[in-house]
Amino acid sequence: MSPKMYRSTDRRVAGVCAGLAEHLGLRVGLVRAIMAASCFVFGAGVVFYAWLWILVPLEGEEQSLGTPLLDADGTPYLKLFRPAPESSFIANSDTREATATQAGRSLGIREIMVGAVLVVAAFALFSGPLIRTVNVGTLIPITVIGIGAVLAWMQLDATRRAGLLNAANIGTPLAIVRFSAGIGLVIAGVLIAVSGSGSWSLAWSSAMASLAVLAGVGLVLAPWALKFWRDFQKERTGRIRQTERAEIAAHLHDSVLQTLALIQKRADSPQDVTRLARAQERELREWIYHDADETSGALVARIKSVCAEIEDLHGLAVEVVAVGDAELTEQRQPLVQATREAVLNGVRHGGTTVSVYVEAGVKGVEVFVRDRGSGFDVESMPADRLGVRESVVGRMQRNGGTAGIMSSSEGTEVRLYLPIGEPTMEDMK
Amino acid sequence: MSVPDSANLTGPPTEAAAAIRVVIVDDHAIFRSGLKADLDADIQVVAEASTVEEAVAAVTAQAPDVVLLDVHLPGGRGQGGREVVAGCTAQLGHTKFLALSVSDAAEDVVSVIRAGARGYVTKSISGAEISDAVRRVAGGDAVFSPRLAGFVLDAFGTSEVAVEDELDKLSVRELEVMRLIARGYSYKEVAKALFISIKTVETHVSAVLRKLQLSSRHELTRWAAERRLL
Numbered sequence: 124m125s126p127k128m129y130r131s132t133d134r135r136v137a138g139v140c141a142g143l144a145e146h147l148g149l150r151v152g153l154v155r156a157i158m159a160a161s162c163f164v165f166g167a168g169v170v171f172y173a174w175l176w177i178l179v180p181l182e183g184e185e186q187s188l189g190t191p192l193l194d195a196d197g198t199p200y201l202k203l204f205r206p207a208p209e210s211s212f213i214a215n216s217d218t219r220e221a222t223a224t225q226a227g228r229s230l231g232i233r234e235i236m237v238g239a240v241l242v243v244a245a246f247a248l249f250s251g252p253l254i255r256t257v258n259v260g261t262l263i264p265i266t267v268i269g270i271g272a273v274l275a276w277m278q279l280d281a282t283r284r285a286g287l288l289n290a291a292n293i294g295t296p297l298a299i300v301r302f303s304a305g306i307g308l309v310i311a312g313v314l315i316a317v318s319g320s321g322s323w324s325l326a327w328s329s330a331m332a333s334l335a336v337l338a339g340v341g342l343v344l345a346p347w348a349l350k351f352w353r354d355f356q357k358e359r360t361g362r363i364r365q366t367e368r369a370e371i372a373a374h375l376h377d378s379v380l381q382t383l384a385l386i387q388k389r390a391d392s393p394q395d396v397t398r399l400a401r402a403q404e405r406e407l408r409e410w411i412y413h414d415a416d417e418t419s420g421a422l423v424a425r426i427k428s429v430c431a432e433i434e435d436l437h438g439l440a441v442e443v444v445a446v447g448d449a450e451l452t453e454q455r456q457p458l459v460q461a462t463r464e465a466v467l468n469g470v471r472h473g474g475t476t477v478s479v480y481v482e483a484g485v486k487g488v489e490v491f492v493r494d495r496g497s498g499f500d501v502e503s504m505p506a507d508r509l510g511v512r513e514s515v516v517g518r519m520q521r522n523g524g525t526a527g528i529m530s531s532s533e534g535t536e537v538r539l540y541l542p543i544g545e546p547t548m549e550d551m552k
Numbered sequence: 553m554s555v556p557d558s559a560n561l562t563g564p565p566t567e568a569a570a571a572i573r574v575v576i577v578d579d580h581a582i583f584r585s586g587l588k589a590d591l592d593a594d595i596q597v598v599a600e601a602s603t604v605e606e607a608v609a610a611v612t613a614q615a616p617d618v619v620l621l622d623v624h625l626p627g628g629r630g631q632g633g634r635e636v637v638a639g640c641t642a643q644l645g646h647t648k649f650l651a652l653s654v655s656d657a658a659e660d661v662v663s664v665i666r667a668g669a670r671g672y673v674t675k676s677i678s679g680a681e682i683s684d685a686v687r688r689v690a691g692g693d694a695v696f697s698p699r700l701a702g703f704v705l706d707a708f709g710t711s712e713v714a715v716e717d718e719l720d721k722l723s724v725r726e727l728e729v730m731r732l733i734a735r736g737y738s739y740k741e742v743a744k745a746l747f748i749s750i751k752t753v754e755t756h757v758s759a760v761l762r763k764l765q766l767s768s769r770h771e772l773t774r775w776a777a778e779r780r781l782l
Contacts, residue, residue: 411657440676444702444734478698478736482705491735533741 130181137176169269267315271308378406398438405431421451422459422488426481429463433470440476441466447483449543455488457522458541462490464514465537469494473535487524487542498530515539571596572690575614577607577636578622578652583675587620590679595686604628608639616647617690620682621669623653623660637667644668648689652682658703666765671695688739693754694761701733704764722760729756 131141144154161168314330382403389395423445430441449455462479469477473496480491511528515537519526524541572595578584579602588597598614601607604627611619619640625632628639637649649669653660654676661672670689673682674697685695696704708722722730725746732742739757743750 411655442698442736444698446702446705446734480698480702480731480735482731482734493736536735 128179130176130179132181137172138181139172139175139179142179143175265312267308267312269312271305271310271312374410378410379403394438397440398435401434401438401440402431405434422449422455422483423481425451425459426462426479426490429459430466430477430479433463433466437470439470439474441470441479442476443479443481445481445483449483449488454522455541457518458488458490458524458539461515461518461524461526461539462492464511464518465490465492465539468511468515468537469496469535472496472499475534485543487540489541490539491536492539493534493536495534498532498535511537570594572618572686573598573614573616574686575599575601575607575610575616575619577601577610577619577625577633579603579624579626587682590682591686592680592683595683602626604632604635604639607636611636611640611643611647615643618686619647619649620652620686621649621664623651623655623664633664633669634667637664637669641668648692650685650689650695658706661700662703662707662764665700665761668765670761672700673697674699688754692758694757696730696733696757696760698734698736701730704760705730705734708763722763726756726760729753730760733757 128146129142130138131145132138133141140155140158141151143149144151147154158168158172161171310330310333314333382399386396386399389399423443426445427443430443434441451459466477466479469475469492473494475495478491478493480489480493482489516526516528519539519541522541524539526540527538529536529538574591574595574597576584576587576597577600578587581602584600584602588600591597598616599610601610602625604625606627607619607621607625619636621633621636623633625636628635631638633649633651633653637644640647640649649664651661651664651669651672652675653664653672654674655661665672671685671694673685673695677685677697688695704722705727728746729742732745737745739750739753743753746753
């Protein structure tokens with residue numbers, strides 16, 4: 124099947140020619156030339172252009188608006204007067220329903236428009252011989268009205284593109300100028316056509332009369348229009364809020380509610396409860412303060428995830444405070460592993476909350492791991508405590524860093540230091 | 553000014569002369585009552601409030617020594633704790649604010665400190681710790697959590713500078729103190745590690761707090777702007 128046709132956003136008037144050219148695989152200039160040339164054949168080009176303008180959606184515009192397609196050979200076929208396919212309107216969520224009704228409403232207007240255009244087209248075709256006999260006096264006002272209508276319609280089109288009457292868009296000076304110029308031209312054209320004679324005094328008095336009528340109608344309709352506008356805005360903000368709410372609800376359901384259910388099940392095991400609560404807290408924090416953490420580079424993120432893993436395993440809190448950040452290079456992997464061992468030791472033997480402080484400066488990366496356990500004598504550290512001696516101190520030394528352990532009855536602190544840019548022992552070999 | 557309904561009064565302040573008078577501001581009633589039960593006997597809760605307006609009214613009416621202030625509060629213009637501090641500027645000479653939050657996001661912490669709070673602790677700390685923090689704030693000192701110390705180091709930079717007593721830079725000593733606090737040391741442990749008295753530690757921390765509140769240092773401004781604090 125041929126790709127759907129869209130009006131191009133890179134446009135001169137309404138993007139019809141550019142869209143058509145893209146759709147048919149022709150050059151834009153050629154399509155524009157054909158379109159312009161066909162205007163002189165009883166105005167067919169104008170009618171065709173207007174028809175496409177109304178019916179073909181702008182690129183990126185909502186797709187559910189029952190828009191017509193063009194066949195591969197370029198002949199448009201219309202599926203507008205058929206009831207719109209159910210599948211495109213009925214969606215599985217509530218939020219889609221509003222869109223569907225909106226689409227249905229604009230479809231009604233569209234049908235009227237298409238009908239009107241077709242009537243005009245038919246009239247133009249059948250009265251073709253007449254057009255040549257029409258004098259300049261009636262041609263000018265009709266042209267003026269046409270141009271005015273196109274200008275005003277461009278305005279409507281622009282607002283429709285910006286998500287159905289975007290308040291900000293109406294305020295742009297260009298839009299106002301375009302709109303009022305269109306209105307002015309239409310009024311002028313109508314006046315010239317009606318007065319016919321071209322007498323200025325008559326035109327003036329009829330202008331005053333029509334202005335008075337317009338003002339009266341406007342006065343009557345203004346409250347209604349205002350109310351309609353307010354309702355529309357209210358509905359729009361309501362829908363946005365509803366979507367946001369649904370998203371948050373979905374997230375809370377997937378995470379927090381599930382965890383709460385698990386916690387109730389494991390209520391008899393305090394360690395499980397702490398572990399679950401901690402994991403959930405971490406996850407929720409990440410979700411809420413996501414952008415605050417975006418600046419973190421790879422090293423801090425890695426250390427945080429390693430600590431999170433230990434938290435999950437042992438159900439004890441590991442608080443990570445980080446200052447600065449560094450790239451997670453091959454050389455720094457051992458630092459992360461040593462940090463992991465140190466934290467594990469703190470959790471296992473200290474049995475308390477563990478504080479981790481990471482400072483990545485210009486000279487090197489320093490990591491402090493501190494627990495509040497009863498401590499141990501570093502000098503008489505039993506040889507079987509391979510964990511600390513081998514995987515912390517040894518690992519750091521092998522990779523060009525240092526490690527120190529301080530322990531007292533108030534807790535143990537492990538200090539890891541890895542200078543930046545210094546070649547490791549492995550590299551030298 | 554009338555005190556709102558939820559600002560419960562618990563007797564005249566003369567009951568215990570030495571007691572530290574505290575107002576608890578938090579929108580969760582469960583948390584308020586839990587905190588009240590956790591606080592030591594020499595700390596007397598004179599009022600509670602759950603919104604920005606109630607908090608400003610209660611603080612103005614009671615003139616407490618310390619306000620335990622949640623960073624996120626309903627009401628007002630939606631600025632939470634920051635707005636309460638801003639609304640009580642007349643009281644700032646006497647009343648000290650201690651920010652209290654589950655959030656450890658930089659924008660929450662630093663904004664409330666820059667508004668005038670004397671310290672920041674997370675809600676997960678124990679009753680003894682929070683009582684200690686209240687006493688310290690009431691005594692005119694600052695209370696820094698490890699995370700707040702981390703933010704300070706992040707904002708002011710960790711490279712050592714020779715110039716002492718400049719608003720835009722941390723002195724070598726202040727850097728050392730901040731580092732130790734970020735590592736999870738208590739004031740007492742910091743004092744022991746640096747061979748200085750606790751009083752000196754407190755002086756350093758207060759100086760850092762003042763710098764954090766007043767500094768318009770280029771890097772700090774940029775740091776704050778990056779985190780949308782300004």
